[in-house]
Amino acid sequence: MIIALIPTYGKRGYLDEMLAWLNATNEVDAVEILRQDEPLGSALARRTLIEQATQKYGYDHHYLMLDDDCKFNRFSHIRQAAAILDNEHDIGLVSFPLGGIVQHGYAEQIIVKHCWLMNGKLLAAGANYTPGELYDSLDMCIQSYLLGYRNVVTREAFIWHDVTQDNSIRWRLVAEGKQSEQSGIRDRYANYIERLQEPYAVKFTSVAIELHNSCNNILKQWQGQ
Numbered sequence: 250m251i252i253a254l255i256p257t258y259g260k261r262g263y264l265d266e267m268l269a270w271l272n273a274t275n276e277v278d279a280v281e282i283l284r285q286d287e288p289l290g291s292a293l294a295r296r297t298l299i300e301q302a303t304q305k306y307g308y309d310h311h312y313l314m315l316d317d318d319c320k321f322n323r324f325s326h327i328r329q330a331a332a333i334l335d336n337e338h339d340i341g342l343v344s345f346p347l348g349g350i351v352q353h354g355y356a357e358q359i360i361v362k363h364c365w366l367m368n369g370k371l372l373a374a375g376a377n378y379t380p381g382e383l384y385d386s387l388d389m390c391i392q393s394y395l396l397g398y399r400n401v402v403t404r405e406a407f408i409w410h411d412v413t414q415d416n417s418i419r420w421r422l423v424a425e426g427k428q429s430e431q432s433g434i435r436d437r438y439a440n441y442i443e444r445l446q447e448p449y450a451v452k453f454t455s456v457a458i459e460l461h462n463s464c465n466n467i468l469k470q471w472q473g474q
Contacts (some may be wrong), residue, residue: 250278250281250295250306250310250311250462251276251278251279251310251312251313251327251328251366252277252278252279252280252302252310252311252312252313253271253277253279253280253281253312253313253315254283254298254299254302254312254313254314254315255280255282255283255298255315255316255317256282256283256285256289256291256294256295256297256298256316256317257282257283257284257287257317258284258286258287258288258317259284259286259460262318263319263320263369264282264317264378265316265399266320267315267317267319267320267321268280269320270325270361271321272324274321276321276325276326276327276328277313277327279306281298281301281302281305281474283298283301283389288338288380288422289459290380290422291316291378292378292379292380292381292382292385292388293374293378293380293381294300295378296377296378296379296380296463297316297384299312299372299377299378300377303369303372303373307369307383308369308370308372308373309369311331311334311366311368311369312366312367312369312372313327313364313365313366313367314364314365314366315364316364316410316442316448318343318410319364319408319409319410320345320408320409320410321408321409322409324406324407325366325372325406325407325408326344326405326406327366327406329358329403329406330343330345330366330405330406331338331343331366332354332404332462333354333355333401333405334366334368337399338368338370338468338472339397339398339465339468339469339472340399340400340401341367341368341371341376341393341394341396341398341400342361342365342366342367342368342371342389342390342393342398342400342401343365343401343402343403343408344353344358344361344362344363344364344400344401344402344403345363345364345365345402345403345406345407345408346363346402346403346404346407351377352404352405354404354405354441355401355402355405356401356402356404356451357399357400358389358396358400358402358451359389359390359400359451359453360386360387360391360449360451361386361400361401361402362387362448362449363388363408363410364384364408364410364442368398371393371396371398374396375383375392376389376392376393376396377389377392379433379437380434381433382432383433383447383448384432384447384448385431385435386448386449387401387432387434387447387448387451388432388434391434391438391441391442392408392450393459394453394457394461395438395441395460395464396464397460397461397462397463397466397467397468398462398463398464398465398468408433413473415462432447432448434447436459440456440457441453441454441456441457441460442454442455442457456466
């Protein structure tokens with residue numbers, strides 16, 4: 250199953266259009282929505298939604314994390330992207346690019362961004378959004394890597410994300426003093442990060458690389474690869 254997770258609040262975004270497209274195309278099997286009167290912050294909202302969804306469905310599924318301002322079209326082949334997870338079980342996150350040419354396969358990157366499909370096994374292993382995290386995508390990618398999973402950007406499909414800093418929930422909460430502008434990632438992963446340029450550039454220490462390789466080998470042995 251592919252289960253779409255959408256945190257939302259108020260009348261923001263394109264939620265009605267998103268739900269209509271998901272329903273009409275049969276690209277996902279279920280949709281779970283977290284409606285908020287006031288935004289919790291993206292990391293806490295996503296964590297809350299994941300915990301509710303995995304309690305309901307379990308971990309043997311793919312979870313599609315969306316924002317409420319995503320846009321789809323005929324190139325948004327979510328099931329084709331999910332096939333990457335079906336074929337290679339040591340991939341944790343399959344991210345959708347913002348645009349470009351739809352091709353076959355994927356590009357492997359340590360840090361991916363935008364909306365993505367999550368391997369339920371990655372969540373079962375303990376990866377989840379850190380409440381209060383400013384750069385939650387960077388945080389999730391680091392967790393996935395340290396647990397031995399690989400992160401990729403699909404060439405099979407793309408999904409648009411219509412967001413600017415002016416209408417971003419993240420930066421609204423920073424401006425209101427409800428969320429720190431500092432991510433805390435540098436301190437939290439001090440033993441694993443040699444150099445960090447937030448939000449999407451990181452160089453890991455040899456300790457992190459060895460941990461990733463060791464965990465990845467274990468994953469492949471479990472899966473008989």
